[in-house]
Amino acid sequence: xxxxxxxxxxxxxxxxxxxxxxxxxxxxxxxxxxxxxxxxxxxxxxxxxxxxxxxxxxxxxxxxxxxxxxxxxxxxxxxxxxxxxxxxxxxxxxxxxxxxxxxxxxxx
Amino acid sequence: xxxxxxxxxxxxxxxxxxxxxxxxxxxxxxxxxxxxxxxxxxxxxxxxxxxxxxxxxxxxxxxxxxxxxxxxxxxxxxxxxxxxxxxxxxxxxxxxxxxxxxxxxxxxxxxxxxxxxxxxxxxxxxxxxxxxxxxxxxxxxxxxxxxxxxxxxxxxxxxxxxxxxxxxxxxxxxxxxxxxxxxxxxxxxxxxxxxxxxxxxxxxxxxxxxxxxxxxxxxxxxxxxxxxxxxxxxxxxxxxxxxxxxxxxxxxxxxxxxxxxxxxxxxxxxxxxxxxxxxxxxxxxxxxxxxxxxxxxxxxxxxxxxxxxxxxxxxxxxxxxxxxxxxxxxxxxxxxxxxxxxxxxxxxxxxxxxxxxxxxxxxxxxxxxxxxxxxxxxxxxxxxxxxxxxxxxxxxxxxxxxxxxxxxxxxxxxxxxxxxxxxxxxxxxxxxxxxxxxxxxxxxxxxxxxxxxxxxxxxxxxxxxxxxxx
Numbered sequence: 001x002x003x004x005x006x007x008x009x010x011x012x013x014x015x016x017x018x019x020x021x022x023x024x025x026x027x028x029x030x031x032x033x034x035x036x037x038x039x040x041x042x043x044x045x046x047x048x049x050x051x052x053x054x055x056x057x058x059x060x061x062x063x064x065x066x067x068x069x070x071x072x073x074x075x076x077x078x079x080x081x082x083x084x085x086x087x088x089x090x091x092x093x094x095x096x097x098x099x100x101x102x103x104x105x106x107x108x
Numbered sequence: 109x110x111x112x113x114x115x116x117x118x119x120x121x122x123x124x125x126x127x128x129x130x131x132x133x134x135x136x137x138x139x140x141x142x143x144x145x146x147x148x149x150x151x152x153x154x155x156x157x158x159x160x161x162x163x164x165x166x167x168x169x170x171x172x173x174x175x176x177x178x179x180x181x182x183x184x185x186x187x188x189x190x191x192x193x194x195x196x197x198x199x200x201x202x203x204x205x206x207x208x209x210x211x212x213x214x215x216x217x218x219x220x221x222x223x224x225x226x227x228x229x230x231x232x233x234x235x236x237x238x239x240x241x242x243x244x245x246x247x248x249x250x251x252x253x254x255x256x257x258x259x260x261x262x263x264x265x266x267x268x269x270x271x272x273x274x275x276x277x278x279x280x281x282x283x284x285x286x287x288x289x290x291x292x293x294x295x296x297x298x299x300x301x302x303x304x305x306x307x308x309x310x311x312x313x314x315x316x317x318x319x320x321x322x323x324x325x326x327x328x329x330x331x332x333x334x335x336x337x338x339x340x341x342x343x344x345x346x347x348x349x350x351x352x353x354x355x356x357x358x359x360x361x362x363x364x365x366x367x368x369x370x371x372x373x374x375x376x377x378x379x380x381x382x383x384x385x386x387x388x389x390x391x392x393x394x395x396x397x398x399x400x401x402x403x404x405x406x407x408x409x410x411x412x413x414x415x416x417x418x419x420x421x422x423x424x425x426x427x428x429x430x431x432x433x434x435x436x437x438x439x440x441x442x443x444x445x446x447x448x449x450x451x452x453x454x455x456x457x458x459x460x461x462x463x464x465x466x467x468x469x470x471x472x473x474x475x476x477x478x479x480x481x482x483x484x485x486x487x488x489x490x491x492x493x494x495x496x497x498x499x500x501x502x503x504x505x506x507x508x509x510x511x512x513x514x515x516x517x518x519x520x521x522x523x524x525x526x527x528x529x530x531x532x533x534x535x536x537x538x539x540x541x542x543x544x545x546x547x548x549x550x551x552x553x554x555x556x557x558x559x560x561x562x563x564x565x566x567x568x569x570x571x572x573x574x575x576x577x578x
Contacts, residue, residue: 023375048498051540052352052374052488056420059464080502084488088422088441089458 002028011039020049026057033061036070041102042094045076055088062093075099176215183208320381321346327385329357332519335366336430337479337550341518342370343526344543345489351541352380352421353487354388358395366430367395370442370485370545371423374461380419387412387421387462401425401438402472405462409440409470412463421462424485426547428477433549435475435483443491446484447475448514452507479551482521484510489542493529496536501529518546 002025006013012035018025021044029042050058062072072094077085085091187204324346333340342355352373359366369391373384387408394407404425412418424442426435437445441461444454455475460468477483486506493501509528513521522544529542 049492049494049500051492052372052420052422056374056461056464059420059461063465080491080500083503086456086458087439087443089460091458 003032005032005035007035007037010037011041012037013041013043015043015045017046019046020051021047021054021058022051023053023057026054026061030057030061033065036065036072038069039071039073039105040065041073041075041099043075043099044078044081047078047081050081050084055084055090059088059090059093062090066093073097073102073105075102172215176212179211180208316378320378324354324381324384327388328354333357333366335359338366338428338430338547339518339550340368340545340547341522342543342545343522344541345526345538346541347376347489347538351376351489352384353489353541353543354384355485355543355545356388356391356395358392358427367401367425367427368485368545368547369395369423369425370487370543371421372442372487372489372541372543374420376540383419383421386415386418387423391423391425395425399427400472401427401436402470405438405440405459405470406468409462409468410466413466415463418463420464422488423462426483426485428547433477433479435477436472437475438470438472440470443486443488446486446510447477447481448484448510449478449481450514452511477549479549481549482514482518483547484521485545485547487541487543489538489540490525490529490544492540493533493542494536494539495533501532505532518548521546 002016002018004015004017006015014029014032014036016025016029021029065072074085074094074096075098077096082096085094085096183204187201191201328344329342331342340357344353344355346353352371352375354371354373356369356371357366358369371384371387371391373380373387375383390408390411391404394411395404398404398407405423408423412421421440422442423440424437424445425439426437426445428435437455437457439445439457439459441459441464444456447453447455455473457471457473459470491500491502491506495501505528506525509525512528513524516524525544526542
């Protein structure tokens with residue numbers, strides 16, 4: 001399993017445990033979308049590589065989640081992937097934050 | 109449990125696999141040989157056993173055991189061979205197995221219950237027909253357990269009097285060895301067949317990939333173009349399994365304008381190559397109908413939304429107005445273009461890739477391009493090229509390489525940047541297409557009219573209209 005999911009009262013914390021996000025692991029993340037609560041944090045701490053299929057699946061996921069009124073945040077994103085996320089406009093739908101910034105939001 | 113044999117996706121077709129296949133062939137023949145030898149030894153042992161000739165009843169029992177054992181072995185080996193070579197149906201195989209089973213039971217009633225262990229090879233054969241390799245081994249283990257239990261039970265109950273137990277022990281052991289050998293033989297042969305099938309499939313896929321490569325290469329526009337004071341050079345190095353990188357040139361020479369685009373279809377293999385062909389066609393149609401890049405990208409995105417199951421496509425489109433030396437840029441999620449004019453400048457323009465969501469409007473930026481400026485487009489294969497240690501080439505190394513070669517002509521600059529990537533990766537397998545396009549506004553046009561720079565069109569450039577192709 002590529003994901004470890006922690007559920008809080010009104011938030012979901014998804015740790016991506018694979019070192020790469022590709023079409024397969026992105027599908028697992030998409031499958032986890034049903035468990036996403038109003039505030040969801042995706043932790044990319046273990047991720048070293050994201051290929052184009054992974055980006056595609058992630059984009060579809062975050063756009064769909066935002067359309068359903070969910071707030072998403074990404075944490076522990078490398079500088080390389082921060083730039084990739086920026087280029088594909090993912091940051092508009094899933095801003096990157098530090099964990100210490102996100103915690104007060106998801107656990108006020 | 110493997111329903112359809114082992115997971116052969118992890119078996120790359122290689123010289124190593126061929127060697128492995130040969131090793132498994134040898135192991136198969138060794139196992140069959142062992143089974144035959146064991147059966148032979150059992151026969152000799154029984155024939156030479158004390159009392160075999162003095163007690164006609166015991167001798168009859170022994171011969172009956174040998175005959176039954178040989179019948180079972182013959183059935184499994186011959187029927188399996190026929191099944192593989194001539195497509196013997198499972199039904200025929202099962203009917204034969206049923207008849208042999210009845211004979212075994214009949215012989216057991218006369219010669220002693222040890223004969224029931226002879227059913228084990230039949231079960232092994234059955235498991236092989238069903239391609240359940242783990243069952244084969246379980247059956248072999250079950251055979252050992254069964255014979256031990258039978259021996260114990262019959263001895264305790266005092267019913268084991270068909271033959272002297274001192275003679276039965278070695279016979280039973282030899283039968284068990286035969287059973288295990290058969291199980292191994294069946295397992296090895298089944299595995300070899302799977303690998304042969306996989307290798308054939310790989311060869312077929314490889315030839316399909318070659319066709320995909322040829323299609324992809326044939327679809328690419330000419331790599332080197334020059335119109336007046338502007339020139340362009342592009343190079344794409346496809347990954348082994350064919351990716352979806354492409355570049356495109358749109359001539360609008362009557363207006364002194366030309367467009368250059370670079371894109372990347374998510375995914376790999378033939379699906380990505382085919383999707384790339386669709387996107388390029390859509391793009392060429394829309395780009396000829398419109399001037400401004402943002403409108404073109406929006407139209408292509410709308411058209412792609414109509415295509416079901418279409419993946420993501422990143423596309424960067426730059427449109428050069430040569431009369432005003434202005435570059436119009438619009439970006440759908442592609443790597444930012446780099447403008448080189450003594451310094452390194454990225455034109456930051458985020459945008460959703462095409463095919464992700466409808467109703468997207470794309471931003472357009474205009475950049476004045478002074479003579480001596482180079483514009484670089486590239487795909488993610490450059491920055492995500494990986495060395496043997498798993499490190500990425502990355503944005504910083506690209507920036508370094510671009511600055512290092514900024515004063516070169518487009519062709520030289522592209523070659524040298526790609527050479528930097530190749531040196532970095534140290535021969536590590538290329539996982540994605542790598543494409544670099546350099547557009548340059550030359551400092552001197554020599555005051556020549558466009559027509560004087562023109563050379564005859566290459567055959568592949570026919571679709572691109574009247575232009576100055578080098």
